[in-house]
Amino acid sequence: MKEARRGSIVVVLVGCLWGTYWFPLRQINEAASLGTWATVCALFAACVLLSPWVIASRHRIRSVGIGTLMVTGSGGGAFVLYSNGLLYGQVAVVILLFYLTPIWSTLIGRIWFGWPITPWRMGAIALGIIGIALVMGPANGGMPLPSGIGDWMALISGVVWAISSTGIRTQPGLNAVESNFVFCLGGLATALLLALTLDGMSVPGVSLGNLAEVAAWSLFLGGSWWAVALTAFLWSAQRIEPARVGILLMGEVVVGMLSAVLVAGEPLGVWMALGAVMVMAAAVIETWPREVTAHTVSE
Template identity: 40%
Template sequence: MDSARTTFIATLMVIVTGSLWGFYWMPVRQIADLGLTGAWGTLAVVGAATGLLIPLGWHGRRALVRSHPVALLSVALGGFAFLLYSVGFLYGRVAIIVILFFLTPVWSTLIGRYVMGWPITRFRLVALVVGVLGLGIMLGADGTLPVPRGLGDWLGLTSGVFWAIATVGIRVKATAGPGESAFLFAGGAFVGGLLLAPFLEPFPDMSVVANPAALVLWVGLTGGLWWAFSMAGLMWAATKLDPARVGILLMAEVLIASVTAAVIAGETLTTFEVVGSVLVVLAGIFELMPDRSVA
């Protein structure tokens, strides 16, 4: 496959992934409505995805064995970060959860500078300031102290922090291919879900589930489409495109999630929350600017 065609397909894959994840909150809430509440629904989803990805994990088992432990832990932590992100949709407003997750550039800049000792560019310094300002405005929109208020907010914020830690480890140590990485990603989410789910909700009484067939269908569809197909595709595309391009293209998720939540679930944002959200998105764009000058 020639370079131009590969770039086009990879770009399309990233756009599709970002757009698809903009709708992700809908099956998550549908599964909860059907009877799998709390983290149990997402646990079932990532369990299905892990099962579907076993052939890819087995095929790339040698690459996983050769991988550095930090790389393996980082990919698995990335999966757990997305599990927290997923569960957050059940306990908070969609747009707020998405924006809190996309604060990742703030945390990755701080980790890179103070943990890894990487130089901080001017654009990344601007991203840090703008992102923190956006966070403060968004969380303090009602005139109270700008801190996360509910479990959903905390899950969204924590998922972004964990994803930032994971991406730094992946950037430094990862060598495995996209297929086995997607398997490990889903597996990390599954193990993390096993540990988290009992603390949020008791195990659902499956005997009262009114439509088990619909529940199984939604779990399989969500695990297969969002966690297996899109993640494997994204990890392949990320090896073909510049990281800045990937990051910008994925921001389609912010717009689609905000619009669909407003139209379908009636979750509108206040003026201050919109301003804070825009600043967070701008922080992501600034963080991805190819500026080599050190602040």
């Protein structure tokens, strides 16, 4: 019980911390106009910082099977898409697009495993779709569709994370540090691929004058958010129910939207606020534990 309580507190804190992730990420980009290479810098720092903790267990990591490594690494790839979405898109829109993940998880569970979609879940899907339409309509000139590369990255990141998290539940796991190392390694590979594809090898903004600033922000972001916070999150997720994890993470949406409004000066109109509430409500409804759902799925 004490571990579950501590785990719940950690998940709330991690969610709130990730609500501010956009700020140090954009500081790296502003320091040297790195674009997608900013995420590469953060992931490289995270992998370096985590490496000493997993050297002793490297043989066990290799022995868990390619399936576990692939689904865990793809989770890191999903977070990289989310990270880059925050560079190019409006923070509130990107966060809410990512938090459509429960909808994709429900649909993937139905298609892959034949899990039923209950009336509650159908209602959550409808609520989430209507909510994101309200969010994106004002942001994109009245058209409730993704606009720009940032929105599309956020949307795809939610789908990939839904696939990854569904797969992780069906695979034997590693401990929190080992899982996060594989997670960050997969993220680093994805970040490199995206950076080479979108920005190429040229990074004209980097110079001796701003190299120290880039390195400092990269270590801060990679260490605090990717290495420490995600390891703590994975530790907590092993000790509390998945449904509770999803609900407690809602703090990221609130903190992310408020910080974007107060610090970045992003607009937050009435329709966008209403849509955000609907997306959050959909996520809570989808992840809320219900005996009938659990019983039906177990059958």
